[in-house]
Amino acid sequence: MSDGKGDEPENDIPGLGEEVIYDAPAEDTTPPPSVKPVPLKRKFRPFRFAVGCVVGFFAFSILSVAIHRFVPVPITLLMIERLGHGNGLDHRWVPASQISDNLKRAVIASEDAKFCTHDGFDIQAIEKAQRYNATHKKKRGASTISQQTAKNVFLWPDRSWVRKGFEVYYTFLIEHMWSKDRIMEVYLNSIEMGPGVYGAEAASQYWFGHSAKTLSRAEAAQLAAILPNPIKRKAKGNKRSGRIAANARTVVSQGLDACAAE
Numbered sequence: 001m002s003d004g005k006g007d008e009p010e011n012d013i014p015g016l017g018e019e020v021i022y023d024a025p026a027e028d029t030t031p032p033p034s035v036k037p038v039p040l041k042r043k044f045r046p047f048r049f050a051v052g053c054v055v056g057f058f059a060f061s062i063l064s065v066a067i068h069r070f071v072p073v074p075i076t077l078l079m080i081e082r083l084g085h086g087n088g089l090d091h092r093w094v095p096a097s098q099i100s101d102n103l104k105r106a107v108i109a110s111e112d113a114k115f116c117t118h119d120g121f122d123i124q125a126i127e128k129a130q131r132y133n134a135t136h137k138k139k140r141g142a143s144t145i146s147q148q149t150a151k152n153v154f155l156w157p158d159r160s161w162v163r164k165g166f167e168v169y170y171t172f173l174i175e176h177m178w179s180k181d182r183i184m185e186v187y188l189n190s191i192e193m194g195p196g197v198y199g200a201e202a203a204s205q206y207w208f209g210h211s212a213k214t215l216s217r218a219e220a221a222q223l224a225a226i227l228p229n230p231i232k233r234k235a236k237g238n239k240r241s242g243r244i245a246a247n248a249r250t251v252v253s254q255g256l257d258a259c260a261a262e
Contacts, residue, residue, distance in 0.1 A: 061154075065173045068153065069182060073190055078157045079198055087231075088196030090206065096185035099200045099212045101261040102220035102248070104184055108257055109247035110224040110240075112145040115184075116259035120146040120175035121168075147171045149187040180259035188212075192230045193223055207235040221245035 072093040083089045108115050114122050122144050129142035143151070150170035155163055174183055193203035200212035200223075208219055215223070218241070225240040226233040235241075251257050 061170065061173065062177075064154065065170070065177050068186065069178050073153050073186060076152055076190055076198075077155070078152060078192065081157055082192075082196060089198070090196055090202040091189075091198040092201040092205075093189050093199065094201045094212060096181060096188070096260075097262065099185075099188050100215040100220060101257070102217045103188065103200055103212065103215050103223060104260045105248040105251045105257045106217075106220040106224035106244055107145065107188070107227070108260065109251045110221075110244045111148070111227060113247075113251070113256060115145050116180060116256060118144060118146075120144060120171040144171075145187050146175055146183055149183050149190070150174055152190045152192075153186060184260040191227065193226060194230055194235075197230075203235075217245055217248065221248060 074093075075089075075091070079089055079091060112118075112122065114125075122142060125142040125144075129140045133139045147167055150173075151157075151163075151167050154170045155166055178186075189199040189201075192198055193200070194206050197203050197206045200215075203223055204210060204212040204215055204219070207223065208215070219235075221241040221244040222235040222238055224244050225238040226235050
């Protein structure tokens with residue numbers, strides 16, 4: 001039974017037809033454009049950069065010296081430079097036990113008689129060289145075996161005060177982080193002993209045709225005699241070797257090789 005209001009559905013709203021509902025604008029769901037953050041320009045701080053470089057250098061140098069306390073030195077900057085000049089590269093690392101004590105005594109006699117007692121530097125030899133160089137055109141050096149090792153292994157082959165300063169620093173490091181026996185071992189395995197020839201084993205094979213373990217006193221003295229100029233000097237027939245052999249006997253009698261020879 002009708003109540004007289006017509007047959008309109010209960011949910012219809014008067015005045016709001018279907019065309020109004022369907023023609024309503026759709027809601028805009030497009031996301032707003034993203035705003036990229038503007039990167040802030042960092043101001044260059046020279047002091048902070050310098051401090052970082054210094055800290056990095058000390059960390060690297062100490063770590064490299066610590067590593068080579070146990071690990072053989074595969075190659076040096078001098079070897080690379082000589083190789084670039086066409087000198088070749090013959091480098092054979094052997095432990096200290098495979099190097100004759102005769103060679104250890106010979107290099108102590110010729111290069112650094114106080115090797116076992118100094119802390120890396122021979123002050124008396126340095127002062128003596130300074131007095132000599134002040135009055136002579138041909139200069140004389142006073143580098144110890146420790147200094148030569150630091151230069152050969154960690155630095156570049158150059159004569160300058162900058163390199164000399166680094167040499168002092170690295171000498172201090174190896175004297176405090178390595179044993180004397182290790183310094184001698186690295187020295188005898190890295191030193192130049194002929195054109196493209198580095199280390200006791202390669203030198204012994206090159207000059208005498210046998211291993212460094214079996215070097216005689218005379219042969220060891222001949223190898224030590226070429227160290228000041230291994231490119232031009234020859235081991236055999238070197239007049240300086242006789243004096244070195246005699247000094248090597250003094251090294252033995254006075255126990256100056258106690259820290260290196262077995």
